[in-house]
Amino acid sequence: MDVTKNRPSIIVEHVQKTFLLRHAHSFKEAFISKIKKKKISSSFQALKDIDFTVNEGESVAILGYNGSGKSTLLKLISGVLEPDKGRILTRGRVAGLIEVGAGFHPDLSGRENVYLNAAILGMSKREIDERFDDIVAFSEIEEFIDSEVKHYSSGMFLRLAFSVAIHVELDILLVDEILSVGDAPFREKCRKKIRELVDEGKTMVVVSHDTGTVRDLCDRGIVIRKGEMVFDGPVEEAITALKGK
Template sequence: MPRTSDPRPRIIIEGVRKTYRLQHTQSFKETFVAWIQRKRISTSFEALDEIDITVGEGESIALLGYNGSGKSTLLKLVSGVLRPDAGRVLTRGRVAGLIEVGAGFHPDLSGRENVYLNAAILGMSKDEIDAKFDEIVEFSEIGEFIDTEVKHYSSGMFVRLAFSVAIHTSLDILLVDEVLAVGDAPFREKCKAKIRELVAAEKTLFIVSHDLGMVSDLCSRGIVLRRGRMVFDGEIATAIETLKASKR
């Protein structure tokens, strides 16, 4: 398993469990009828169960698994958006997440205002944002629309600006969840090139994607999840083969 010379981990995930409750009724009336008929009102779903992962500084890791395996839930736990029901998640350094594109963006604010708002949410000071602002706008290709309210943006413009803000943060850990599946091909290639720069700079990368060619190119380590449990953790090529084999 690839490791860097720095023994201090960037991410520690120990004994993590996350349970969701699925509600089967939508109203008080439905709940009452179900209770009278002695039907289940809700059921529990183990999104993650006993997950243990240690991530070293500078590692680039792909989280692999089919729909419902728990990949996005795990990223949200690392980002701090969710908290585990059991176990703990520890991170060292500044975390930037592209988990739900545009989360933290306000539709009634301009692109410029949202750059400052979202970058501040990601931990940047005003001076840091001032220094990076022109670079953020240039990378996003928003241009003359930067002072337009983002509610008038196309989905592609929204993605480009959100990605550009996150990627230009002074980050130590980058979390990416399928965001590169959105947008046109030239911009996706530019995003991949930017991520390669972060990998070369020994930033820690956690990426969720169904694009196996891309994760093979960007990541050195793969973790395969199946129904909330980790079934493989190791070299990326073997992780991809493990994933493919699980569907047969």
């Protein structure tokens, strides 16, 4: 029996997240709103008492319609955001395909950006050296690797950024709608690469509107509706629960 299968990779404990929404965007607007006794800001509770555990090697889909809070939850797990209440614990190295290319610098070459972004994602220079050729080959932009990134098309930029993220030595992979990157053959290649990571026993949490992708990559689904967790169970039942009112 593999005991690691019952070892938690992600623990989300009674997590809440509230955002402040500003209704006045300038001092003048704020002044007028105050005179008219209108609210300058209001709070929006994006997540309410979210509580679940993901065990090592599990592939879990976070499902929900726009504005449900699923992307906020993924950012909390990645550490990009912090919860207002509750806590989130993760085991091992977390790689998030959330804001792909966020660490890229336009004035640096593709080669320099690979090293920079991979380092931001937690890789050592030795690890990057070992994987550099694979990263570039996967991106399919070998002939442009020494050109400045500001001269790349958006497709080239996303291919390289995705390729860096997917080749990070990771324990937990977080994926947010990123399988829409590039053309159909490249998207399929990305899906296969993620499938390989799942088959290797990596822990994965994915946010996607594509139920085909969710079925292919995940065994379990968590449905969030208006910031509340309404279902946690087998992925097929989760998809049904998502479509239910």
